[in-house]
Amino acid sequence: MSELQQAVISIKGVDIYQKTTLVLQELNFDIRPGEFVYLIGKTGAGKSSLLKTLYGELPLMKGEIIIAETALSKLKRKEIPLLRRKLGIVFQDFQLLTDRSVHENLKFVLRATGWKDKAEMTKRIEEVLELVGLPTKDFKMPHELSGGEQQRVVIARALLNKPELILADEPTGNLDPDTSQEIMKLLINISKVENTAVLMATHDYMIIERFPARLLKCEGGKVLDLGGILF
Amino acid sequence: MSEQSQLKYFRRKARRTTITAVISISLVLFLLGLFSVLVMNAKMLSDYVKEHLEVQIYLNEEAELKDIKTLERQLQAMPYVKQLDFVSKEAAVAVLTEDLGEDFVDFLGYNPLLSSFNMTVTADFANTDSLKTVKEFLLANAIVKEVYYQENVLDLINKNLRTIALVIAGFSALLLLITVTLINNSIRLSLYSQRFLIKSMQLVGATAWFIKKPYLFKSFLQGLVSVFVAISLLYGVMQVSDAQLPELKELRNDTFTLYIGIGMLLIGLVISLVSTWFAISKYLRNKIDDLY
Ligand SMILES: Nc1ncnc2c1ncn2[C@@H]1O[C@H](COP(=O)(O)OP(=O)(O)OP(=O)(O)O)[C@@H](O)[C@H]1O
Ligand SMILES: [Mg+2]
Numbered sequence: 001m002s003e004l005q006q007a008v009i010s011i012k013g014v015d016i017y018q019k020t021t022l023v024l025q026e027l028n029f030d031i032r033p034g035e036f037v038y039l040i041g042k043t044g045a046g047k048s049s050l051l052k053t054l055y056g057e058l059p060l061m062k063g064e065i066i067i068a069e070t071a072l073s074k075l076k077r078k079e080i081p082l083l084r085r086k087l088g089i090v091f092q093d094f095q096l097l098t099d100r101s102v103h104e105n106l107k108f109v110l111r112a113t114g115w116k117d118k119a120e121m122t123k124r125i126e127e128v129l130e131l132v133g134l135p136t137k138d139f140k141m142p143h144e145l146s147g148g149e150q151q152r153v154v155i156a157r158a159l160l161n162k163p164e165l166i167l168a169d170e171p172t173g174n175l176d177p178d179t180s181q182e183i184m185k186l187l188i189n190i191s192k193v194e195n196t197a198v199l200m201a202t203h204d205y206m207i208i209e210r211f212p213a214r215l216l217k218c219e220g221g222k223v224l225d226l227g228g229i230l231f
Numbered sequence: 232m233s234e235q236s237q238l239k240y241f242r243r244k245a246r247r248t249t250i251t252a253v254i255s256i257s258l259v260l261f262l263l264g265l266f267s268v269l270v271m272n273a274k275m276l277s278d279y280v281k282e283h284l285e286v287q288i289y290l291n292e293e294a295e296l297k298d299i300k301t302l303e304r305q306l307q308a309m310p311y312v313k314q315l316d317f318v319s320k321e322a323a324v325a326v327l328t329e330d331l332g333e334d335f336v337d338f339l340g341y342n343p344l345l346s347s348f349n350m351t352v353t354a355d356f357a358n359t360d361s362l363k364t365v366k367e368f369l370l371a372n373a374i375v376k377e378v379y380y381q382e383n384v385l386d387l388i389n390k391n392l393r394t395i396a397l398v399i400a401g402f403s404a405l406l407l408l409i410t411v412t413l414i415n416n417s418i419r420l421s422l423y424s425q426r427f428l429i430k431s432m433q434l435v436g437a438t439a440w441f442i443k444k445p446y447l448f449k450s451f452l453q454g455l456v457s458v459f460v461a462i463s464l465l466y467g468v469m470q471v472s473d474a475q476l477p478e479l480k481e482l483r484n485d486t487f488t489l490y491i492g493i494g495m496l497l498i499g500l501v502i503s504l505v506s507t508w509f510a511i512s513k514y515l516r517n518k519i520d521d522l523y
Contacts, residue, residue, distance in 0.1 A: 055434075077516075084436030094434055097427070112437035157435070 014063030041218030088158030148179035241424035260461035281357030454503030
C-alpha cells in the first residue's frame with residue numbers, strides 16, 4: 001500500500017494501443033520518486049506509444065496507470081492539461097518555438113500553464129536556466145544556440161512547473177556523443193538534486209553503458225523489467 | 232515546400248478564407264436587417280390599413296331604436312372596438328346621393344338603403360379569424376342583417392409578408408450554412424499553420440480555453456467588422472429608399488430601427504463566436520497532426 005502511494009508511476013495490467021492495434025500488453029511496473037529508468041527496445045517496439053499513453057495523448061484502454069497521483073482510467077479530457085503540468089516532457093520533435101527568444105519560450109509555457117505574476121515568472125525562468133547551466137542565454141534566439149544548448153533549454157522548459165517526473169523520448173537523438181553525455185549528466189543530476197523521476201526512451205546503448213540505470217525493455221509486445229543489468 | 236513557405240501559404244489561405252467569411256456574415260446580417268426593415272414597414276402599413284378597416288354592420292329594416300341602442304352599448308363595451316358610428320338610412324342616402332350626383336330615392340320611389348354601424352377595430356384584432364367570430368356574434372343578433380368588411384385586403388398583406396419571409400429565410404439559411412463552412416475552413420487553416428505552437432501548448436498543459444482565447448477574440452473582431460459592413464449597407468439602402476419613396480419614411484419607427492441594429496450586432500457576434508467555438512473545439516479534440 002505505502003509503496004503504491006510512493007510510486008510516481010504505477011502500472012497494473014495495462015495494454016497499449018495505437019488506434020485499434022495492440023502494441024504492448026499486460027504491463028506491470030512501478031517507478032519510484034527520483035528513480036532514473038531507461039525504456040529500450042527496437043524501432044516500432046512501442047516506446048513512444050507507452051510514453052504517449054502516460055501523458056494522455058493516447059487513451060488508456062485497459063488496466064490502470066497512476067501517474068503523479070492521477071488515475072488515467074478515470075482521467076477526463078479536461079484534466080489532461082493539469083496532468084501534463086505535473087510532468088516534464090522532453091521530446092526530440094517537441095522543439096523550441098523558433099520565432100521567439102529562450103526567455104520568451106519559457107515565459108510562453110508559464111503563461112500557458114496559468115502563471116500570472118511577472119516577477120515570479122522571471123524568477124522561475126532564471127532558476128531553471130541556472131539548473132541547466134545556461135544562466136546567460138535567456139535573450140538568445142533558438143537558432144543562435146548549439147544543438148546541445150537547445151536541448152538544455154528544452155529540459156529547462158520541462159522543469160518549469162517542478163515536475164515529479166520527466167518523460168523523455170530520445171532526448172539525445174540528434175546530438176553528437178560528447179553533447180549527448182553532457183545532456184545525460186544534466187538529466188541525472190537534476191534527477192538527484194530535484195528528486196525528479198526520469199523515464200527515458202532511447203536507442204543509444206553507449207549512453208546506457210556509460211550511465212547505467214534500471215532498464216525496461218519493450219520486446220515482443222511485452223515490457224520486461226531488466227533491473228540494472230544490461231544484456 | 233519548405234516549412235517557412237508552407238506556413239506562409241497556409242496563413243495566406245487562412246486570411247483569404249477569413250475575408251470571405253466576413254463578407255458572407257455581412258451578407259447574412261444585411262439580408263436579415265433588410266428583412267426586418269421590410270417587416271417593420273409592412274407591419275406599420277398593415278396596422279394603418281387594419282385600424283382604418285371598416286366593418287359595416289347593416290341593420291334590419293324593422294330594427295327598433297331600443298334594440299339598436301342596446302347593440303351600440305354592447306359594441307362600445309368591447310375592448311377591440313376603436314370607433315363606432317351609427318349611420319341612419321337617411322344619412323346613408325345623403326352620402327350616396329352626393330356620390331352619385333342624382334336623387335335616386337326620387338327615381339326609385341323608396342329608400343333601398345339600410346341603417347348601419349361603421350366600426351373600426353384595433354390592429355391586433357383586425358385579422359380574418361377574429362373578425363369572423365365578431366361576424367358570427369353579430370349575425371346572431373336578430374336586428375343585424377349583414378356584416379361586411381373587406382376580407383381580402385387583410386389576407387393580401389399577410390400572404391405577401393409570408394412569401395417575403397420564406398424567400399429571405401431560405402436565402403439567409405443558405406448564407407448561414409456558407410458562413411459556418413467558411414469559418415470552419417479558416418479555423419482549420421489557421422490551426423494548421425500554427426500546429427507546432429498549438430502542439431507545444433497542449434504538451435506543456437495549456438487548457439483548451441487558453442488555446443481558444445486568441446481565436447475567439449479574433450472571431451469577435453470578425454463579427455464586429457461584419458456587423459459594421461452590414462449596417463452600413465442597410466443604412467445606404469434606406470437612404471436611397473427614403474429619397475425614392477418618402478412615404479416609406481413615415482412608416483418608420485425609430486425605436487424599432489434601433490432594435491434592428493442591436494439585433495444585427497448580437498446575431499453577428501453570435502454567428503461568428505459560436506461557429507468559431509465549435510470549429511476549434513472539433514479540431515482540438517482530434518490530434519492537430521491529423522488535420523491534413
Ligand atoms: N499514429 C500512429 N497510428 C497508427 N499506428 C502507429 C502510430 N504511431 C505508431 N504506430 C505504430 O505503433 C507501433 C509502435 O510505435 P512506436 O512509435 O511506439 O515505437 P517506438 O518504440 O517509439 O519506435 P522508435 O524507436 O522508432 O521511435 C509501431 O508498429 C507503429 O507502426
Ligand atoms: Mg519512438
